[in-house]
Amino acid sequence: MNPQMTSSEIRSKFLAFFEKRGHVILPSASLVTPDEKGVTNATLFNTAGMQPLVPYLLGKPHPQGTRLVDSQKCLRTVDIDDIGDKTHATFFEMLGNWSLGDYFKKEAIAWSFEFLTDKKEGLGLNPSQLYITVFEGDANAPKDDEAADIWREIFKKNSIDGNRIFYMPASMNWWEAGENGPCGPDTEMYYDISNKFGGKGLTHDEFVQADSVRDVVEVWNDVFMQYEKKDGKIIGTLPKPSVDTGAGLERLTMTLQGVDNIYDTDLFKPVMSLMKNPDQTIRNKRIIADHLRASTFLISDGVVPSNTDRGYILRRLIRRAIISTTDKLLDEKRISIFVDTITGVYAEAYPELTTKKDHIKKVFVDEASKFATALAHGIKEFERLAKAGSISGADAFMLFSSFGLPIDVTKELAQEKNLTIDIAGYEAEFKKHQDLSRSGAEQKFKGGLADANDPQVIKYHTATHLLHQALHDVLGESEGGQKGSNITPERLRFDFSYGQKMTDEQKKRVEDIINEKIKAALPVQNVVMPKAEAEKTGARHFFGEKYGEDISIYFIGDSLESAYSKEFCGGPHVKNTSELGTFKIQKEEASSQGVRRIKAVLV
Secondary structure (H helix, E strand, O other): OOOOOOHHHHHHHHHHHHHHOOOEEEOOOOOEOOHHHOOOOOOOEOOOOOHHHHHHHOOOOOOOOOEEEEEEEEEOOOOHHHOOOOOOOOEEEEEEEEEOOOOOHHHHHHHHHHHHHOOOOOOOOOHHHEEEEEEOOOOOOOOOHHHHHHHHHHHHHOOOOOOOEEEEOHHHHEEEOOOOEEEEEEEEEEEEOOOOOOOOOOOHHHHHHHHHOOOEEEEEEEEEEEEEEEOOEEEEEEEEEEEEEEEEHHHHHHHHOOOOOHHHOOOOHHHHOOOOOOOOOHHHHHHHHHHHHHHHHHHHOOOOOOOOHHHHHHHHHHHHHHHOOOOOOOOHHHHHHHHHHHHHHOOOOOHHHHHOHHHHHHHHHHHHHHHHHHHHHHHHHHHHHHOOOEEOHHHHHHHHHHHOOOHHHHHHHHHHOOOEEOHHHHHHHHHHHHHHHHHHHHHHOOOOEOOOOOHHHHHHHHHHHHHHHHHHHHHOOOOOOEEEEEEOOOOEEEEEEOOOOOOHHHHHHHHHHHHHHHHOOOEEEEEEEEHHHHHHOOOEOOOOOOOOOEEEEEEEOOOOOOOOEEEEOOOOOOOEHHHOOOEEEEEEEEEEOOEEEEEEEEO
């Protein structure tokens, strides 16, 4: 253990160690997954180091070769209720080295052990405090004796005795990305962080107990991708087995710095030290530190608060951080201090945080301001409902839909008063809301047409396509996404994602762009193609919605590749933009939280 080793040194040592062994260093991919490109197992965020590399793990050649290493930004909210304990975090960095059909178990395990224990090139951990788990086998795949034998040889060579290799079930030692994709057994390395066991071997039950109380902490994981899953079933072995080696930087730093929780490491201490109120619980301090750090990275990667998808996750994190403060408030001054501190910790590894610092602060301040108003009204309503002694599912959903209080916030408020919430009832109400939203979404790219046979309605429908793209041009790719539309012969109405009022300059620029495209007399064309091909074109559509096997794409321009606008759409449209006339925005206003509305006419 080396308490003087910083998290930056650990990250740098890891990359240098594997670069020396023929691995090319890759920059971290964005937290945001490129789901618009139709990637397999698309999720809202990168949740593991291997996720951006799935196509290459399945056999596609990587332009940088077969040996890769990186430190990947990741975000998981599945364990959000555990945030505040010693080891869980929503945002984390996964150190990973990869073999794409190159080396396999023997080299991967040997290098893992070497990096963890070597005092010069590695971390210098005491090898006698390491304990190992391997896959015990099941109906899908056999027991991983190969990995166990490699470990036995390593321990024998280094004169480390005692029982320290444990066979575990698939729930512990099997890795997969989901219903489809590469999968296989893994071997995990645990470290006796306080040397409680003095380097001696353990029985299986002793190890399980030590793991459950965090006397031993997982610090490393080698995944051996030997198999491929399709629709939840293993369909065979991969032609070239690959290795995904992962180590959480936060837990490694905790181990090296000799503390028993990630919040006492140099990754969190500067932020934790900002919270000096003695009345604030350690759990709430950790929630604030974790959620603000995760939110800073999300905003930096282009996410903005909203009530759907990625924006909802960000909103949930920011609001949960606010509700965890003693006064349920984050003002501009405190936000500025927090963001300055977080970006300072990562200035060397992620300089883009510093570059985007002012934008990050603005998003925080805007969201905190909105939530302050919602929270004041929401808490008042909550207090009224609390007099009944419990919160029904319908009440919990009403607090969310009408007052903007996420269920997490309602839970926190209820816990303070020892009240129960009908979570099942809330989930039923939420599903009902989702079903209605999904039904509405099916109409969004049909243009919300009042009369698809009216020539003026058809013109307005084409104009919404130009408006949609122009909003992205002016507000940014992460803004301006369509949330709904309604078209009559007299006007168009278009709802889009944006957290603030558009400026006069922005509205003027949108108008100018649209009128430029009208003046350019661009052809409006249609193509029908299989869904998989349609998704690869970059045409705008509603992610997660169910479309048929054949997709109709309307594009404005000379070709699909060079088109100014392209969207999944059933039509109808004019033949050329010159038919539209002059586009004029009549009004821009709020539609709902995080959603703006434009009303416009063609004259």
